[in-house]
Amino acid sequence: MGAGVTIDEARYRIGEVAKAAGVSTRTLRYYEELGLVSPSGHSPGGARRYSENDLARVLRIRELQQLVGFNLDEIKTIVAGEARLDELRSEFRDGGSPQRERELVAEAIEINDRLREQVRQKVSRIGGFLEELDAKAVRYRQIVEEIEKCPAGRPE
């Protein structure tokens, strides 16, 4: 059922995807084991072949993992929601039921808003941390100046 044409060709080897995403091949196989990203195809000999879309998924997973700090189980839920949204896009072009469209977009908005809130908090926390480091840098420079001014020790 539906069009079986492969729009996004699977031509990247696992090592190429690993390098592009900054992960190990072991990591990609582990993600596949967990059902997070599977190669869109295989070579006749059984080697994994990834598509451009597969690589994008891996990059997305890394962002959620390293920048937001989700574990792979939470990430699985999020990317599943986003995959549903991709389905929606096809349905939308094919003129699916507007009722269902509304539902799916509402769901996507909810996922995205929750994510935004968490990332905003993270940005704020790490921004505060950076300010502390900057303040420290200023203080250190002042200490250096003080040492230079009285080279023979401290005047009580």
Add this chain to the structure above:
Amino acid sequence: MGAGVTIDEARYRIGEVAKAAGVSTRTLRYYEELGLVSPSGHSPGGARRYSENDLARVLRIRELQQLVGFNLDEIKTIVAGEARLDELRSEFRDGGSPQRERELVAEAIEINDRLREQVRQKVSRIGGFLEELDAKAVRYRQIVEEIEKCPAGRPE
């Protein structure tokens, strides 16, 4: 040798420190095992007693771990450098050799600057990610509007 007076009293139980730092008691014992933070004292019965300073160390470790993404081995190096700087402060007040002071401050500045650079990069990356999420949020809202405008399906 030196003053043996405990300036910073060790009066917090492990559970209190754990709660205040948002970690488990297991985590605190693990940090101790690695030589990252040890309780400043013990009860007669052998229970750990932490000082205000110990808690600050734990919070510091968490920042470096969660916000910057260092592993515990890297963190050990950093906090060791900062501990040396605390030594410097005592030495400085006691009027130590200005030569040695200069060296230690220079070292502290280097550690701090490296840290700042990494955090800055992180801030920039996560900031970009947040912008993407914001853009997505706008797009989703536009899609909702479009659906509302043509409730009978898509024209063409």
Add this chain to the structure above:
DNA sequence: TTGCTCCTCACGTCACGTGAGGTGGC
């Protein structure tokens, strides 16, 4: 044919989580 990359086990590691079984402190 020679390298290089790929494959599947499978054990190791880091940063803890989670009981098991027992003792301490207001």
Add this chain to the structure above:
DNA sequence: TTGCTCCTCACGTCACGTGAGGTGGC
């Protein structure tokens, strides 16, 4: 004395790292 918290093993888990030993593709 009753809870609650603490103690030390010690095995489990998550997200991979790291070979072992063998096959595939330009």
